[in-house]
Each structure stands twice: as C-alpha cells, then as structure tokens.
Amino acid sequence: MTIIISNLSNDPIYLQIIDQIKGLIFSGEIKEGDALPSMRNLAKDLQVSVITTKRAYEELEKEGFIVSLTGKGSFVSGQNKDLLRTKKMKILEEKLKEVLKESKILNLSMEEIIDIMKLLKEDVK
Known part of the structure; x- marks a missing residue:
C-alpha cells in the first residue's frame, strides 16, 4: 500500500491519507479483510505524527471503510x-x-x- 503525502497540497495530511486509502479500496488494490498498516507504522513510513494517522483511521472507520479490532489492527471492512x-x-x-x-x-x-x-x-x- 503506497500513500504519498504532499506538503504542497491544501488538504490536511489526515485527509490526504483518507482520500488515498479510499482510492485504494475503490480501485480494488486493497480488498475486504486486508490489513492496513498499524497507525504507528504508517506514521513512521509517512514521517507524520501518530495523532494524524489515528485521526485518519478514526474517520475511515466512522465512514464504514475500515474496522479496527483492539489488539489485532485495522482491516478493510466488508461493504456491499x-x-x-x-x-x-x-x-x-x-x-x-x-x-x-x-x-x-x-x-x-x-x-x-x-x-x-x-x-x-x-x-x-
């Protein structure tokens, strides 16, 4: 899963993460049940705060795109x-x-x- 953050974008970083993960889901590059990187690993890879990745994952979960399971991680949800x-x-x-x-x-x-x-x-x- 490749996410690219642009410092030149007008969108906040967490929205860039959300939009790109949604795009990966829509394109089928990541599918139902696929694990997402942990918030910490994604933050490290993108060189951003864990708070930023946490906010992105929380929004994605609120919108029904992912499911987070305590101690197991975050996964692409099964949407019809x-x-x-x-x-x-x-x-x-x-x-x-x-x-x-x-x-x-x-x-x-x-x-x-x-x-x-x-x-x-x-x-x-």
Missing part, C-alpha cells in the same frame, strides 16, 4: 457493492459541484461543459 457504489457516486457528485461552480464563474454554458467532458473522457482510459 451497492453501498460502495453509492459512496463513489457521492464523491463524484461533490467533485462535479465544484466543476459547476467554477464553470459558472467562467460563464460556461452546459453545452461547453459537456464538450469539455467528452474531450476529457477520450483521454481517460
């Missing part, structure tokens, strides 16, 4: 496919809202936004 898809859709909707806000500032029409999306879709494989 519909719930996972719903969570992915919510994230996508939030990103699209940001795009629409920016497009409004630029005074772009819906047709222009759709054209841009079509062009971008060709680049994504």
Whole structure:
C-alpha cells in the first residue's frame, strides 16, 4: 500500500491519507479483510505524527471503510457493492459541484461543459 503525502497540497495530511486509502479500496488494490498498516507504522513510513494517522483511521472507520479490532489492527471492512457504489457516486457528485461552480464563474454554458467532458473522457482510459 503506497500513500504519498504532499506538503504542497491544501488538504490536511489526515485527509490526504483518507482520500488515498479510499482510492485504494475503490480501485480494488486493497480488498475486504486486508490489513492496513498499524497507525504507528504508517506514521513512521509517512514521517507524520501518530495523532494524524489515528485521526485518519478514526474517520475511515466512522465512514464504514475500515474496522479496527483492539489488539489485532485495522482491516478493510466488508461493504456491499451497492453501498460502495453509492459512496463513489457521492464523491463524484461533490467533485462535479465544484466543476459547476467554477464553470459558472467562467460563464460556461452546459453545452461547453459537456464538450469539455467528452474531450476529457477520450483521454481517460
């Protein structure tokens, strides 16, 4: 499991960890039942505070992405496919809202936004 922290990002480190772990779950790189690194090991690997990794794991657990078992560690939780898809859709909707806000500032029409999306879709494989 590879997580890369950017000091140039506007997002706090714990959010960067959360987003990347969610991405690994969504992509299937880590699966139901897979163990995550301990909070201490992850903090050491990323050279961040254990408090930071603890906060990230707590948020992931609160959102149902992981399960933490005292004395055993943290594991990717078993979520059904519909719930996972719903969570992915919510994230996508939030990103699209940001795009629409920016497009409004630029005074772009819906047709222009759709054209841009079509062009971008060709680049994504």
